[in-house]
Amino acid sequence: MEAARKPEALAGFDVLSQGDPDLEYYYWMKLVRAFEERVSRLHRQNKILGGVYSGAGQEAIVAGICAPLKPDDVVFPLHRDLGVFLLRGADPGRLMAQLMGKERGFSRGKDSFLHAGDVEHGVYGSTSMLGSSLPVAVGAALKFQLKREPRIAVAFFGEGTSSRGDVHEAMNFAGVRKLPVLFVCENNRYAYSTPIEKQMAIENVADRAQAYGFRGHVCPGNDLLAVLQLSRAVVSRIRAGEGPALIECKTYRYHGHSEHDPALYRSKEELVAWESRDPIQTYEFYLQKKGYDLAAAREQIDQKVHAIVQQAVDFAEQSPYPAPEEALTDLYATPIVRNPLGGTPVTVVRREEQEGGGNVRKGD
Amino acid sequence: MEVTYVKAINQALFEEMRRDDNVFVMGEDVAELGGAFKVTDGLLEAFGPDRVIDTPIAESLIVGAGVGAALLGMRPVLEMQFADFISCAFDQIVNMAATLRYRHGGQAACPLVVRAPSGAGVHGALFHSQNPEAWFTRVPGLKVVAPATAYDAKGLLKSAIRDDDPVVYFEHKRLYRSVKEDVPDGDFLTPIGVAEVKHEGRDLSVITYGGALHYSLDAARIAEKEDGLSVEVVDLRTLLPLDRETIVASARKTGKILVVHEDRLTGGIGGEVSAVIAEQAFEYLDGPIMRLAMADTHNPFSPPLEEFVLPDATKILQAIRQLAAY
Numbered sequence: 232m233e234a235a236r237k238p239e240a241l242a243g244f245d246v247l248s249q250g251d252p253d254l255e256y257y258y259w260m261k262l263v264r265a266f267e268e269r270v271s272r273l274h275r276q277n278k279i280l281g282g283v284y285s286g287a288g289q290e291a292i293v294a295g296i297c298a299p300l301k302p303d304d305v306v307f308p309l310h311r312d313l314g315v316f317l318l319r320g321a322d323p324g325r326l327m328a329q330l331m332g333k334e335r336g337f338s339r340g341k342d343s344f345l346h347a348g349d350v351e352h353g354v355y356g357s358t359s360m361l362g363s364s365l366p367v368a369v370g371a372a373l374k375f376q377l378k379r380e381p382r383i384a385v386a387f388f389g390e391g392t393s394s395r396g397d398v399h400e401a402m403n404f405a406g407v408r409k410l411p412v413l414f415v416c417e418n419n420r421y422a423y424s425t426p427i428e429k430q431m432a433i434e435n436v437a438d439r440a441q442a443y444g445f446r447g448h449v450c451p452g453n454d455l456l457a458v459l460q461l462s463r464a465v466v467s468r469i470r471a472g473e474g475p476a477l478i479e480c481k482t483y484r485y486h487g488h489s490e491h492d493p494a495l496y497r498s499k500e501e502l503v504a505w506e507s508r509d510p511i512q513t514y515e516f517y518l519q520k521k522g523y524d525l526a527a528a529r530e531q532i533d534q535k536v537h538a539i540v541q542q543a544v545d546f547a548e549q550s551p552y553p554a555p556e557e558a559l560t561d562l563y564a565t566p567i568v569r570n571p572l573g574g575t576p577v578t579v580v581r582r583e584e585q586e587g588g589g590n591v592r593k594g595d
Numbered sequence: 596m597e598v599t600y601v602k603a604i605n606q607a608l609f610e611e612m613r614r615d616d617n618v619f620v621m622g623e624d625v626a627e628l629g630g631a632f633k634v635t636d637g638l639l640e641a642f643g644p645d646r647v648i649d650t651p652i653a654e655s656l657i658v659g660a661g662v663g664a665a666l667l668g669m670r671p672v673l674e675m676q677f678a679d680f681i682s683c684a685f686d687q688i689v690n691m692a693a694t695l696r697y698r699h700g701g702q703a704a705c706p707l708v709v710r711a712p713s714g715a716g717v718h719g720a721l722f723h724s725q726n727p728e729a730w731f732t733r734v735p736g737l738k739v740v741a742p743a744t745a746y747d748a749k750g751l752l753k754s755a756i757r758d759d760d761p762v763v764y765f766e767h768k769r770l771y772r773s774v775k776e777d778v779p780d781g782d783f784l785t786p787i788g789v790a791e792v793k794h795e796g797r798d799l800s801v802i803t804y805g806g807a808l809h810y811s812l813d814a815a816r817i818a819e820k821e822d823g824l825s826v827e828v829v830d831l832r833t834l835l836p837l838d839r840e841t842i843v844a845s846a847r848k849t850g851k852i853l854v855v856h857e858d859r860l861t862g863g864i865g866g867e868v869s870a871v872i873a874e875q876a877f878e879y880l881d882g883p884i885m886r887l888a889m890a891d892t893h894n895p896f897s898p899p900l901e902e903f904v905l906p907d908a909t910k911i912l913q914a915i916r917q918l919a920a921y
């Protein structure tokens with residue numbers, strides 16, 4: 232019975248070797264939290280440059296949604312979904328190297344943060360243009376439908392992102408074709424500084440699903456068990472060919488929009504109220520009620536998690552920066568040979584040089 | 596008074612909103628937050644929520660609604676949180692706003708400004724570093740400006756707001772707080788469509804704009820000091836319409852031209868500048884027209900990659916020397 236409850240996608244990792252799914256969920260949320268908090272710290276230490284968008288406080292959503300997915304499903308996380316990478320089995324060291332712009336990162340220094348994806352684990356990166364990954368997820372689902380593959384696509388997005396036209400276009404087509412795609416809205420009440428009341432005139436993003444011809448569900452996003460129960464049911468219906476669905480998880484981000492944002496636009500009370508509904512703590516109450524020795528479990532998992540994070544940091548810090556010329560690779564399947572391409576000044580050509588010695592360029 | 600580039604933009608907004616109550620500001624997080632870069636800081640307090648409007652994340656709507664309001668007599672100043680996201684409003688700018696006057700046979704006007712914080716060198720990576728001006732500089736009906744100094748940031752924004760046609764206003768993020776200079780108090784305008792010779796010279800001209808201007812001035816100074824070269828630096832300021840007169844005059848004067856921009860090389864405005872010079876100053880040239888621009892790739896994240904692809908003072912100086920020696 233325990234085995235049946237084991238999250239399929241996580242089965243391969245079996246991090247605690249006890250095969251206890253209850254503890255495994257605990258572990259994943261703790262890992263995501265610890266990784267995120269370390270990333271924030273590294274950002275403060277100037278070891279991670281560029282924007283860092285912490286998902287702290289939203290761990291139950293990535294864990295609960297990813298749990299029932301299979302390895303060949305595909306996921307399109309957005310900027311706050313670092314946890315998706317870990318849940319899908321991305322190498323924590325490479326993920327950290329990616330964030331630091333190092334050679335061993337997924338994009339070998341080309342792009343920052345989560346844009347690179349980890350294709351081996353079915354994670355596709357997005358652009359920064361919020362919402363533009365939803366039509367792409369729909370296209371992936373279209374492929375699964377056309378080729379009769381029992382796979383599904385999952386697209387994460389914030390409630391703020393739901394205002395973009397791309398989101399409408401994606402959902403409409405998904406509804407029309409009954410595509411195997413799951414839309415996951417992480418409603419954390421703010422889009423940067425803009426509170427939800429200024430973003431939409433209705434209470435739930437999920438209410439829009441009906442207008443596209445599929446089901447929308449609202450769930451408490453800080454309650455792993457609630458997310459999990461819903462995502463299991465919804466994912467199996469999508470896989471069975473019943474068409475798309477939208478799950479909206481109500482949640483809250485602990486940090487500012489990005490690490491440089493002190494988030495002065497929201498009240499302390501609001502933050503404290505949500506912190507009292509912390510997803511990890513909520514889950515700990517459940518473990519306790521179920522009779523686990525919480526102190527022991529916590530200690531064991533904290534140890535494991537911190538070791539993984541530290542290893543990831545060590546790996547990333549030891550990774551060199553990529554060679555500058557890396558900037559000019561991966562533009563095309565077959566590199567286009569032409570002159571000049573690069574960051575060096577355009578060189579000028581003299582006729583006598585050209586005629587005399589072939590394509591000799593001044594300055595070479 | 597000494598003001599930063601970002602403060603100069605902010606002042607222009609204050610003054611224009613005070614001058615004309617049809618001017619209003621709309622965009623993401625522009626009201627209470629004062630914008631991601633604090634460009635609209637204080638406007639909400641001064642002018643209230645009807646004139647400083649936070650929108651949902653919807654760039655196409657921001658510009659589209661701006662067009663509608665402009666059509667009916669308002670003068671909206673629309674903020675893209677980053678210039679990179681202007682792609683999400685592309686259709687409204689190039690097909691809707693830019694064609695309005697033309698397709699109405701002159702009956703209708705679209706006096707709006709799209710402000711777009713652009714530019715690299717801030718660890719922004721692919722989607723927070725772009726210089727997308729060349730997507731717009733081939734669209735008749737639009738005007739495109741890119742101030743490099745605090746003075747012009749203020750003067751050009753004021754002109755853009757008062758202009759009766761849509762203006763895309765690229766402000767460079769790296770300059771927000773790094774550029775600080777004397778800007779006269781009160782009202783003045785920088786005319787749209789007029790370049791400025793920032794530094795007079797005889798031997799060679801560097802024609803540039805935006806973020807690359809400061810690197811060019813640095814390089815010119817070093818070339819003068821170390822090589823005894825007299826380098827002219829021209830700031831285009833407006834990219835559409837181009838000030839061909841100033842470009843051609845400088846080319847005829849020095850006979851050697853280096854065009855520099857942070858936008859990519861291929862298809863960048865440097866190509867147009869070069870063509871104008873080839874057509875109108877050919878006989879005055881003492882060397883090939885050179886271009887130095889960002890490499891033809893995406894804006895990479897990792898510092899060594901970003902440094903490699905972008906022009907900077909060292910690379911400009913190298914190009915100046917190469918051209919001078921020709």
Ligand SMILES: Cc1ncc(C[n+]2csc(CCOP(=O)(O)OP(=O)(O)O)c2C)c(N)n1
Binds near residue numbers: 419422676683
């Ligand atoms: C098209 C586009 N416009 C603006 C932005 C700038 N931006 C980045 S995240 C963000 C807020 C996103 O809010 P939401 O979708 O609710 O996700 P959250 O950050 O709350 O997780 C904004 C405005 C962007 N990345 N893309």
Ligand SMILES: [Mg+2]
Binds near residue numbers: 391418421422
């Ligand atoms: Mg949000």
